Amino acid sequence: MDKKQEVNKGLMLPVMEAFYTIQGEGVHTGTPAYFIRLGGCDVGCVWCDVKESWEAEKWPVSTIEEIVQGALAYPGRMVVITGGEPLMYDLGPLTKLLKEKGFTINIETSGAHPFSGTFDWVCFSPKKFKEPHPSIYVQANELKVVIFHKSDFEFAEKHAVLVNDNCHKLLQPEWSRSTQHLQSIIDYVKFHPDWKISLQTHKFMDIP
Numbered sequence: 248m249d250k251k252q253e254v255n256k257g258l259m260l261p262v263m264e265a266f267y268t269i270q271g272e273g274v275h276t277g278t279p280a281y282f283i284r285l286g287g288c289d290v291g292c293v294w295c296d297v298k299e300s301w302e303a304e305k306w307p308v309s310t311i312e313e314i315v316q317g318a319l320a321y322p323g324r325m326v327v328i329t330g331g332e333p334l335m336y337d338l339g340p341l342t343k344l345l346k347e348k349g350f351t352i353n354i355e356t357s358g359a360h361p362f363s364g365t366f367d368w369v370c371f372s373p374k375k376f377k378e379p380h381p382s383i384y385v386q387a388n389e390l391k392v393v394i395f396h397k398s399d400f401e402f403a404e405k406h407a408v409l410v411n412d413n414c415h416k417l418l419q420p421e422w423s424r425s426t427q428h429l430q431s432i433i434d435y436v437k438f439h440p441d442w443k444i445s446l447q448t449h450k451f452m453d454i455p
């Protein structure tokens with residue numbers, strides 16, 4: 248079987264980078280975690296801070312065994328699968344292997360592709376640039392909406408009515424415009440208390 252077929256089956260995946268750090272944003276802020284950043288994204292956010300991830304072909308493919316071996320080298324047992332857009336791939340085999348090794352498995356996704364894999368925590372961050380696939384709404388534990396423009400509050404509410412009742416709802420200022428939008432996010436959350444604020448604390452800490 249060639250590499251392309253292995254990737255199609257989720258047995259090999261293009262890995263842009265993998266590193267042990269602190270989860271900087273969302274509900275699990277402050278938790279040590281091993282990040283697996285898969286290459287490839289077709290969402291095209293104008294403010295994307297990992298544009299180099301977009302072309303999957305640029306990144307070497309690794310077997311899921313090699314990926315899990317990398318995670319096992321560190322003491323933390325939380326893994327965050329991110330991208331790029333990780334749901335471009337079948338994440339069933341990777342998440343099964345990670346679970347067998349005792350990891351808590353989180354994903355960060357725009358939800359733009361059909362859901363796959365088994366996760367302990369699903370952070371769904373919808374993007375205006377590509378509609379989410381309907382399979383994400385029942386899976387989301389966390390709805391995290393990046394505020395880049397004032398119209399993003401309305402966009403956030405549009406998705407909030409579609410997620411399940413237990414889903415945590417977070418608004419996060421886009422980093423380059425955080426000064427511009429932070430006050431309006433604070434005001435919004437004070438008067439819409441079902442939302443909370445998420446900040447990219449790893450950027451304050453200057454860690455990946």
Ligand code: SF4
Pocket residue numbers: 288289290291292294295296297298300330331332357374
């Ligand atoms: S979904 Fe994520 S990786 Fe893809 S373009 Fe948007 S911010 Fe970048």
